[in-house]
Amino acid sequence: MGTTQLETVPEPKYWHLKTVLREALDADFAVGEILPNERDLAARFGVARATLRQALEQLELEGRLQRRRGVGTTVAPPRVGVDVSTTRGEWPGAAQDAWRPVDCDLTGVPAEVATLLETEVGEEVHTVRRIRISHGQSVAAERLYVPASSVPELSAIDAPSGPARARGVLRELQHLGLDGQDRAVELGSAGADDARELDRLPGAPVLVVTTRYVAGGRTAAVSVATYRADTCRLTFGASGDLEIGENPQERQAS
Amino acid sequence: MGTTQLETVPEPKYWHLKTVLREALDADFAVGEILPNERDLAARFGVARATLRQALEQLELEGRLQRRRGVGTTVAPPRVGVDVSTTRGEWPGAAQDAWRPVDCDLTGVPAEVATLLETEVGEEVHTVRRIRISHGQSVAAERLYVPASSVPELSAIDAPSGPARARGVLRELQHLGLDGQDRAVELGSAGADDARELDRLPGAPVLVVTTRYVAGGRTAAVSVATYRADTCRLTFGASGDLEIGENPQERQAS
DNA sequence: GAGTGGTCTAGACCACACG
DNA sequence: GTGTGGTCTAGACCACTCA
Numbered sequence A, B: 001m002g003t004t005q006l007e008t009v010p011e012p013k014y015w016h017l018k019t020v021l022r023e024a025l026d027a028d029f030a031v032g033e034i035l036p037n038e039r040d041l042a043a044r045f046g047v048a049r050a051t052l053r054q055a056l057e058q059l060e061l062e063g064r065l066q067r068r069r070g071v072g073t074t075v076a077p078p079r080v081g082v083d084v085s086t087t088r089g090e091w092p093g094a095a096q097d098a099w100r101p102v103d104c105d106l107t108g109v110p111a112e113v114a115t116l117l118e119t120e121v122g123e124e125v126h127t128v129r130r131i132r133i134s135h136g137q138s139v140a141a142e143r144l145y146v147p148a149s150s151v152p153e154l155s156a157i158d159a160p161s162g163p164a165r166a167r168g169v170l171r172e173l174q175h176l177g178l179d180g181q182d183r184a185v186e187l188g189s190a191g192a193d194d195a196r197e198l199d200r201l202p203g204a205p206v207l208v209v210t211t212r213y214v215a216g217g218r219t220a221a222v223s224v225a226t227y228r229a230d231t232c233r234l235t236f237g238a239s240g241d242l243e244i245g246e247n248p249q250e251r252q253a254s
Numbered sequence C: 001g002a003g004t005g006g007t008c009t010a011g012a013c014c015a016c017a018c019g
Numbered sequence D: 001g002t003g004t005g006g007t008c009t010a011g012a013c014c015a016c017t018c019a
Helices: A013-028 A038-045 A049-061 A111-117 A162-174 A192-197 B013-028 B038-045 B049-061 B111-117 B163-174 B192-197
Strands: A065-068 A072-075 A080-083 A099-108 A124-134 A137-147 A180-189 A205-215 A218-228 A232-236 B065-068 B072-075 B080-083 B099-108 B124-134 B137-147 B180-189 B205-215 B218-228 B232-236
Touching: A013 A049, A038 A049, A049 A065, A049 B180, A080 A124, A080 A137, A099 A162, A111 A137, A111 A218, A124 A162, A137 A162, A137 A192, A180 B049, A180 B205, A205 A232, A205 B180, A218 A232, B013 B049, B038 B049, B049 B065, B080 B124, B080 B137, B099 B163, B111 B137, B111 B218, B124 B163, B137 B163, B137 B192, B205 B232, B218 B232
Parallel strands: A080 A232, B080 B232
Antiparallel strands: A065 A072, A099 A124, A124 A137, A137 A218, A180 A205, A180 B232, A205 A218, A232 B180, B065 B072, B099 B124, B124 B137, B137 B218, B180 B205, B205 B218
């Protein structure tokens, strides 16, 4: 007899769990509602806790769940759209953008951005730290690297560090002519300090937006912004926020 | 005696492992080189295999490693920049873009895109499947949803499905005036079929690029493209590919 | 068939939040 | 203190690739 077996690809348990949970989320849970704890859920589905966690992890990655240690697992609201479209030829820090300056210091250029900035090793850069708040929570942390040579007029009157200094650097940038900018988006994981500012654990997935600002034929500044990948949807294009609707990030076809 | 303890926050083992491995990758390994297998590595570091795997998983997420079942773990090349900038007012499928039509069918509008398309439930849409090849590997899979009403002239002469049909739909689109487009990027996980076309396992992290094409005051088409998050860096802006350099996705600060 | 990564288990302990 | 999610262990078996 033909061991037909058709295509009984043994679907992993966690994969099936994901599907079941997703349907349950759509049908039986409201945004913000807390789920049963992991031990209960695992028992209910007859799997080990680790397996259940694998399903929860992916659902969190897809922005459907939010888990917080010591608290529990809650149903996440739809991702917020944050506009990252290139606003004509504007420097960061121009007329009330969504960012709040946090700190600033002057150090040697870090290796990761040295090539981007086209600087010599050892050249000094101002590092401006900013936070982006949206809908009441911080959604992104940014490091803006500005070579000291880009803002030679920076007054020594400003504080040597802190938010005031940051605003000083941003102010000086506005005086430069901006020729253009490049931008790239990729997946990364939050470092220890970014994680703290984004209220996530280290290693949390983030969307890294790298922007290179060109002025006077050279790279005058580089911004590296890390957005919470679980809660954010980056929007581009003229219409910006809320134009594109709900999460289409998973189209199951098992 | 003061139990100073200073700030001995017990850093998780996998986190420390990540750091060690990353440094080893930078120093001792060439791109494409294969690492020792997971059991050996775990033994070498004196941790359980699951812990070692947690570190490898994150390094893969950051694009530093590539793991393939039955083969091994290799050092990944730097991410490729793929240009996703909005080319003026062009429809998909215009003069040799990077996409290869794969298939096409006509079905009722799926729920996930119904609201985006502003269609009634039950309205018929052409679903064009395309693949994007870059540097010899498929980097993205796309579904382009075109309401039948957007391309009324579509000839019945074309094949009812398959690549030829896909090209037919794309051809018809070119005749429409394009008013504008919205775009959004978010993190997702690959469904079973996307995973197959991208040569990844289901659940692999992807960057989902959703584009809404507006023509004649309404949404004439919607594209949902999933890019391999491990190997791709999405680039925008005039200068496109290769303008922005190496992976700055992790700035450790432990 | 041998070796690889992928899945799964049944425990244990830890860090954190909250009452 | 109690309960939550986060980390970790030491196994086991499975699916896949390749010689």
